[in-house]
């Protein structure tokens with residue numbers, strides 16, 4: 001039976017690569033970003049490249065609960081039962097602690113933390129209606145910056161750290177009910193987002209490789225009986241601090 005996946009933050013970077021990876025593997029794909037034009041352009045590309053799949057594209061700011069509810073409802077009605085949710089949309093404000101405003105903190109937590117929480121609130125009850133095992137898979141895209149101090153990263157790292165704790169507890173709460181939850185910790189990936197940290201693309205993972213690893217992990221869990229990969233950590237082999245590596 002065909003499976004359908006929902007991917008947030010899908011028009012650029014890792015999200016875009018994820019959409020292509022799942023479409024190439026024959027999944028139906030529901031996706032969103034904050035920009036309507038970009039969503040429609042990606043939809044047209046996909047229909048042309050992989051016409052055998054079904055797609056649902058919609059503008060959805062994951063910081064907005066009403067938009068999330070509409071997006072999930074229409075995606076479920078259009079594609080039928082979704083099996084996988086990938087909470088990929090994310091952004092950061094990178095500055096010294098005292099320069100980060102209360103509004104910055106609220107925006108970062110709204111997108112990077114509350115967005116995934118609200119999407120899970122909408123989708124998990126629907127996943128539980130699915131037949132078979134697993135009934136649903138949630139993959140939350142986090143960051144390796146949670147594990148180490150990076151100057152200027154405090155708000156972003158705190159939001160992804162909260163996402164990590166949420167993912168672990170959600171996994172424990174739902175593992176016996178057929179829902180797998182995976183926290184995906186990423187090192188540096190060559191996207192527009194990571195340019196502020198280093199312009200040297202050669203040192204970073206490619207969005208394509210990351211998307212292949214994430215989609216293959218999802219496929220593995222879909223095909224397994226009693227297996228949930230609760231943590232997936234993807235890291236570059238050439239970090240800037242490696243011997244002989246010059247930025």
Ligand SMILES: NC(=O)c1ccc[n+]([C@@H]2O[C@H](COP(=O)([O-])OP(=O)(O)OC[C@H]3O[C@@H](n4cnc5c(N)ncnc54)[C@H](OP(=O)(O)O)[C@@H]3O)[C@@H](O)[C@H]2O)c1
Pocket residue numbers: 008009010011012013014015032033034035038060061062063087088089090091111141142143144186187188189190191192193194
């Ligand atoms: N790149 C890295 O080195 C790296 C490392 C660790 C973790 N990550 C994580 O990986 C994820 C993807 O990052 P990326 O590097 O691919 O970023 P990116 O190139 O900036 O792409 C982000 C995507 O998310 C969408 N987006 C942003 N805010 C959104 C919102 N509120 N609602 C819906 N969509 C939204 C963007 O489209 P619009 O702006 O048009 O909405 C865009 O399609 C993020 O969660 C990021 O924290 C990235």
